[in-house]
Amino acid sequence: xxxxxxxxxxxxVISGRxxxxxxxxxxxxxxxxxxxxxxxCASLEYLSSAGLGVLLKTHKRxxxxxxxxxxxxxxxxxxxxxxxxxxxxxxxxxxGR
Amino acid sequence: MSERxxxxxxxxxxxxxxAFTAAAFERLHVPLELRRDVDFVLEELFTNVVKYGxxxxxxxxxxxxxxxxVEVTLTEPEAERFDVTRAPVVDTTLPAESRxxxxxxxxxxxxxxxSVKYDYSEPERCxxxxxxxxxxxxxxxxAAGDEGATC
Numbered sequence: 340x341x342x343x344x345x346x347x348x349x350x351x352v353i354s355g356r357x358x359x360x361x362x363x364x365x366x367x368x369x370x371x372x373x374x375x376x377x378x379x380c381a382s383l384e385y386l387s388s389a390g391l392g393v394l395l396k397t398h399k400r401x402x403x404x405x406x407x408x409x410x411x412x413x414x415x416x417x418x419x420x421x422x423x424x425x426x427x428x429x430x431x432x433x434x435g436r
Numbered sequence: 437m438s439e440r441x442x443x444x445x446x447x448x449x450x451x452x453x454x455a456f457t458a459a460a461f462e463r464l465h466v467p468l469e470l471r472r473d474v475d476f477v478l479e480e481l482f483t484n485v486v487k488y489g490x491x492x493x494x495x496x497x498x499x500x501x502x503x504x505x506v507e508v509t510l511t512e513p514e515a516e517r518f519d520v521t522r523a524p525v526v527d528t529t530l531p532a533e534s535r536x537x538x539x540x541x542x543x544x545x546x547x548x549x550x551s552v553k554y555d556y557s558e559p560e561r562c563x564x565x566x567x568x569x570x571x572x573x574x575x576x577x578x579a580a581g582d583e584g585a586t587c
Contacts, residue, residue, distance in 0.1 A: 356454075358450060358454075358479055359447055359450055359479060359483045360447055360448060360450050360451060384472075385472055385475060385476075387475075387476055387479045387480065387541065388480060388537065388540040388541035388544065389479075389483070389541075391537060391540055392537030392540070395532070395535055395537050396537070398532055399532055399533065399535075402532060402533070416472055420476075420544070423528075423543075423544050423547045423548075424528055424540055424543070424544060425528025425529060425530075425535075428528075428529065429531060429532040429535065430532075
């Protein structure tokens with residue numbers, strides 16, 4: 340189960356599991372956003388490589404238009420995934436408390 | 437003690453795989469903090485079969501309780517040989533503009549578990565991927581492409 344809310348100037352809050360079954364819906368939502376997009380990951384429980392693909396595609400699209408994707412409230416587990424995949428070098432990531 | 441189930445080769449079967457894993461962890465009394473990494477690896481392996489496998493027979497998953505964790509085996513009948521432990525190395529140092537998401541899943545697997553082993557039976561045309569995840573597994577930065585690696 341995945342829910343995404345917010346955007347257009349306010350943080351996008353993503354909750355649940357971003358896996359291969361939810362990647363298309365997440366991509367569709369994020370494709371509507373522009374500028375500097377903040378993704379609040381406090382309630383993002385799980386992220387697979389399909390989810391990494393969604394984040395990468397979104398970040399590249401935003402970069403091309405002068406924006407970027409930034410992640411906040413990122414859990415330790417997700418920080419590990421981002422580190423192992425090198426995403427911590429290409430995305431702005433703010434750890435959770 | 438172990439739990440076993442078979443799943444059709446469809447992406448939407450992933451929810452059933454996750455539910456099976458959750459139930460198996462509970463019945464086998466496996467530490468819950470291991471689940472996300474096990475879910476991750478199973479998703480990568482299962483979706484790989486769905487995307488690239490040419491067979492139609494269901495894919496079997498067995499979860500065996502071991503000291504401090506689990507040993508998980510994914511069995512793919514009607515399989516072509518593809519050793520997931522020898523997947524191409526992904527350059528994780530490239531800038532965003534040059535990055536492609538493909539291959540990241542297999543790249544991450546050995547970093548998340550204690551060991552990964554690939555077996556292929558030519559007569560049966562059956563592939564078996566076995567990985568082990570325990571509480572003693574430490575993060576690894578040098579795990580690309582090694583077979584049967586241990587922490």
